[in-house]
Amino acid sequence: MTDSPRGAPPGRWVVLLASAALARAYTLTVLGTVFSAFAIERIAGRVTYASILVGLCVLGIGILVARRKEISLVRLVPTTVVLFVAWALVSVFWSQDATSSFWGWVSTASLAFLAVTIGHVRDTLQTARALGDVMRVLLSISLGVEIAAGILLDMPFRVLGIQGNIAQLGPVQGIFGTRNLLGFAAVIALITFLIEYRTQSVRVGVSVFSVVLAGGLAALSDSPTVLVLAVAVGIAVGALALVRHSRPEGRSALQFTLGGIVVVGLTVGYAARHPIIAFLGAGSDFSMRVNLWNTMVDYLRSKPVQGWGWFGPWNPDEFPFSAINYGLRTSHATGLNAYFDVLLQLGWVGLLLFTAFAGVALVRSWLDASERKSVIYAWTPLILVTLLVDSMFESFTLFGFGWLLLVLCAVRAGQSRSWRERIDVVDAGPGTGPGAESLPHAPR
Known part of the structure; x- marks a missing residue:
């Protein structure tokens, strides 16, 4: 794709790729495809699903190129996302099966790219x-x-x-x-x-x-996790509403107080985990998960810093996943906990990058939602709370639509709470800071 001569109108393909109508159709197609991935793979095969993703990535590149004048390169992707994905790529070199690990990384990077594209066109x-x-x-x-x-x-x-x-x-x-x-x-x-x-x-x-x-x-x-998610989201909604309706001068103190309450609540919840599990009727399920996590930690001791290499969902034929399933007489497709899964595959370095990536996104989006007037800004932190709480019981946030939403929320949070924004404000001049309530990329 080449630029039009100076002074000449852009080509019709550029106009189409940069149009709001295509951006909306693209977003609907990406979300529909990724959320229905299981059905597509079962009905049409994995190759069909992969081909659709490739086509969407190619189209996404075209859209970003067509919109390059309205996209700031330094704000394209949060640094924490780049570091996590880069570490996952580096882990291919010490993986037991570099080929499978590389294609697992390609899947992860592709979904991240789709999320970045949506984050900049909608x-x-x-x-x-x-x-x-x-x-x-x-x-x-x-x-x-x-x-x-x-x-x-x-x-x-x-x-x-x-x-x-x-x-x-x-x-x-x-x-x-x-x-x-x-x-x-x-x-x-x-x-x-x-x-x-x-x-x-x-x-x-x-x-x-x-x-x-x-x-x-x-x-x-x-699902036993639904009740836990509902309670967590309900608490987050109440806390966010309390912060939004508080006086601006006392908001910081209230935020720190709520943060302390969360830490205390997590500590009490961990201490009282057995009565809570009994109340939810998930004792046998949790016992199975604990056995799995203990076994994963045992295998992590061999490679505590770098992990065994990134795969995303487990490849049951690859070590150490095959050995873990064989030892437990099960056929797990994930570690049933995103944090333990990252720890096993990317080591302590990967876990620190993942928690920094998710934590920074949550803090940024929470602060943004607590200061903006429109309730729409609450969507990002509430989705992040759902993703991070569910990560304690499943690994859905590491692949599929969970990973897509996690990266999308991180991109969205980074657009309003980042050192990059200060650079853009300086370049654009006064009156362009975060104080404006209008949403970015409004329909044309």
Whole structure:
């Protein structure tokens, strides 16, 4: 693609790639593809899914090139994201299977690139609206196939892993493959639908239908993590509302107080973990997870600093995943904890980079949401809270739509709370700082 001669209008392909209509269609396509990855792979194969991602990455490069004049290079990707992805790439060199590890990294980097592209062509409201539209469709499809399998036809849909248990009130999986992944997706959708309602982005009837749909499927998933996520998000909503309605001069003290309460709460929660687990009825499940995590730590002792190399989801034929599953007589596809998974694959260096990457994004987005007037800015920290809490029980934030949302939220947070913004403000002159309430990249 070449630039038009000076003074001449840009070519029609450049205009198309830089258009708001294409940006919206691109965002919907990326979110729809990544959130329905399991169904696509089961129905059309992994090669089909990979081909779609390649096409979206190529199109994303074209979009960013066409919009290069409105994108600041230093604000393109948060430094912590770059460092984490770079360390994952370096780990390929000491992996037991460099080829498999490299392709696992390519998948991770591709989804990160798609998230970066969305973060620079859509603002927060547009992103939440696109996610809401996608989740309404996917959750409706999930409910439809569950009704067909469990009530109308009374037979499981094995190609999608649907057992047809909706008549017994669950657990259901929908088109997401597992009940835990459905519950996780439903909670993310529920947050998005409630933000849509508060911002009056859709009609009231659509909002009510969406909230009932997401809440119903979250309950029918019978996932033990859904209740934990709901409590965590509820506490975050209350704390954020308290901060937003406090006086500006006392806001910093309140933030530090809330931070202290969180630390105390986590300590008490860890100390009382056994009664909590018994109350949730997840004793056997948690015991299985503890055995898995202890085994992962045992294998980590061989390579504590650098880990065993990045794969993302486990390759059951590769060491140490094969040895862990063989020793436990199981067939785990992940470490069932994002933090332990990063620790096993990337060592302590990788874990420090991951926690810095996620933690900085959460702090930035939380501070931004506590100071801005519009409720739309609460979407990013609430999604991050969901991702980070779920990471204690699953590894969904390391691949698929969990990883996409994590990077997207980090990009979104870095656009308003970063040293890069000061550079842009100096270059652009006065009156361009974060004080303006208008959203970036508004529709043209």
